[in-house]
Every structure is written in C-alpha cells, then in structure tokens.
Amino acid sequence: MKIVVIGGTGLIGSKVVKQLRARDHEVIAASPATGVNTMTGEGLREALSSARVVVDLANSPSFEDAAVLEFFETSGRNLFAAEREAGVAHHVALSVVGTDRLAQSGYFRGKIAQEKLIRESGVPYTIIHSTQFFEFLGGILHSGNDGEVIRLSPADFQPISSDDVAAAVTEFSTGDPLHGIVEIAGPQRVRLADLVERFARANNDQRAVIEDPAARYFGASLQKDTLLPGANAHLGAVNFDEWFSNAQPARG
Numbered sequence: 279m280k281i282v283v284i285g286g287t288g289l290i291g292s293k294v295v296k297q298l299r300a301r302d303h304e305v306i307a308a309s310p311a312t313g314v315n316t317m318t319g320e321g322l323r324e325a326l327s328s329a330r331v332v333v334d335l336a337n338s339p340s341f342e343d344a345a346v347l348e349f350f351e352t353s354g355r356n357l358f359a360a361e362r363e364a365g366v367a368h369h370v371a372l373s374v375v376g377t378d379r380l381a382q383s384g385y386f387r388g389k390i391a392q393e394k395l396i397r398e399s400g401v402p403y404t405i406i407h408s409t410q411f412f413e414f415l416g417g418i419l420h421s422g423n424d425g426e427v428i429r430l431s432p433a434d435f436q437p438i439s440s441d442d443v444a445a446a447v448t449e450f451s452t453g454d455p456l457h458g459i460v461e462i463a464g465p466q467r468v469r470l471a472d473l474v475e476r477f478a479r480a481n482n483d484q485r486a487v488i489e490d491p492a493a494r495y496f497g498a499s500l501q502k503d504t505l506l507p508g509a510n511a512h513l514g515a516v517n518f519d520e521w522f523s524n525a526q527p528a529r530g
C-alpha cells in the first residue's frame with residue numbers, strides 16, 4: 279500500500295514512517311525538507327500519485343495566531359485538492375484531545391479549522407485526538423514562563439509518549455477510515471504543574487512552578503478536565519517514571 283506521511287520528518291512523522299516501512303508499505307516521508315510543501319503545493323501532486331492513504335502529521339512552524347490558522351487552512355485546501363485528484367481512500371490526521379474546548383487559543387482555532395476541512399473534504403477520514411506528548415513538557419514549561427516563576431493552570435492532563443503516539447497512528451493508518459474521532463492518551467493522570475515541575479527539575483531548572491487559576495494554556499483558560507480524554511480513549515504503555523528514566527532531552 280502506498281502511504282504518504284505529510285510531516286514525515288517530524289517528531290511523530292519520522293517514527294510513523296519507520297513503523298510503516300517495517301510493515302512493508304511503500305512510504306513517502308513528505309515535508310519541505312524532502313521537496314513537498316503543503317503551503318505552496320510544491321511536490322504534492324507527484325507525491326500523492328497513486329497513494330491510498332495520506333497521514334497528516336505536519337505542524338505549523340510558527341505558533342503565532344494568524345500564522346497557525348493560515349498554515350492549517352491553506353495546507354488543508356491544497357492537500358485535499360491533491361487527495362481528491364489522486365483518489366486517496368483514507369486521510370488520517372493527528373490533532374489534540376479537547377481541541378473543541380480550546381477555541382480561546384489561536385493555535386487551537388487552527389486545529390479546529392484543520393478538522394473542519396477534513397470533515398468537509400469528502401475523503402474518508404480518521405482524526406486521532408492525542409493528549410500532550412511527554413516531549414512537549416518543555417513547550418508547556420516555556421509557555422508558563424513568568425520571569426522568576428512558572429505559572430500554570432491548576433488543571434489535570436494525561437500525557438503520552440511519542441512512541442505510543444506513533445504506534446497508534448501506524449495502527450489507525452493501516453485500518454479502515456472511522457469517519458470520526460478516536461482518542462489516545464497516556465496511562466496516568468496528573469496535575470499539569472506537578473509534571474512540569476518534575477520536568478523542570480530534571481533539566482536543572484529550579485524555578486518555582488505555581489498553580490494560578492488565571493494562567494492560560496496557550497491562550498485558553500482551562501477547567502480541571504479540559505485536557506483529559508474520555509472514558510474510551512486508547513491508552514499508551516509508557517508511564518512517567520519510564521519516560522523520565524530514559525532521560526529525554528528538553529524539547530520546546
């Protein structure tokens with residue numbers, strides 16, 4: 279089966295490309311680095327020719343509100359025009375648990391727009407909603423940066439390792455389209471601030487991590503359970519202790 283992985287050079291994309299190739303699929307890792315650009319359309323038609331599945335694991339290079347919206351809207355339009363032309367039978371995309379509840383955030387307005395284009399594309403699809411990657415703890419820490427301290431919402435979350443995300447994406451990409459959303463999450467629920475503090479200490483950052491009900495998450499105010507998956511989420515295997523003991527490098 280020919281499978282095109284958009285964002286195939288990224289954190290999740292490169293792992294998915296590897297796993298799909300190990301299953302003997304013909305896989306194209308598509309990204310600007312390999313000559314395929316969903317914003318300009320460069321290389322898209324050629325890459326998608328006779329493809330059966332497209333897995334979209336790209337992300338906006340800029341997290342600025344207007345740039346994110348522009349990225350997901352333009353990329354989505356270009357991608358679906360090429361997918362319809364190629365007769366793609368399954369579009370798989372990775373999005374975030376709780377996206378619909380996070381519209382106060384510019385980043386999430388981009389993801390909401392991405393998902394709308396998917397639903398309206400006419401291409402059979404599966405949207406995978408993942409919780410935050412462990413590898414994104416540095417990004418969350420950075421987002422709470424308030425000079426001498428880190429301020430974060432007193433919300434819970436249930437982060438997942440990128441290996442577990444990639445395994446789930448590989449599985450859903452080789453299955454039938456679900457025409458809906460499936461959720462994946464890590465095995466343990468924890469307070470956002472507690473795990474970010476542990477991450478900070480593991481990276482020799484001694485700043486206080488303070489829970490502040492006014493602190494926003496990438497522009498959105500959170501309820502205790504906004505970032506949590508529902509009861510039917512598929513759970514990954516890697517827990518906090520395992521992930522931290524593997525001494526993952528900080529990632530923004």
Ligand SMILES: NC(=O)c1ccc[n+]([C@@H]2O[C@H](COP(=O)([O-])OP(=O)(O)OC[C@H]3O[C@@H](n4cnc5c(N)ncnc54)[C@H](OP(=O)(O)O)[C@@H]3O)[C@@H](O)[C@H]2O)c1
Nearest residue numbers: 285287288289290309310311315316336337373410411414
């Ligand atoms: N971070 C989280 O905790 C989290 C949680 C749930 C879901 N997600 C979602 O997971 C997805 C993947 O995230 P990630 O962290 O794996 O991303 P990443 O490591 O930042 O990789 C982004 C990928 O997008 C590609 N890309 C950028 N501009 C492109 C363009 N114009 N055309 C085609 N490809 C382009 C990059 O290609 P180059 O290498 O060539 O630049 C790269 O391969 C995102 O959609 C994100 O919303 C993230």
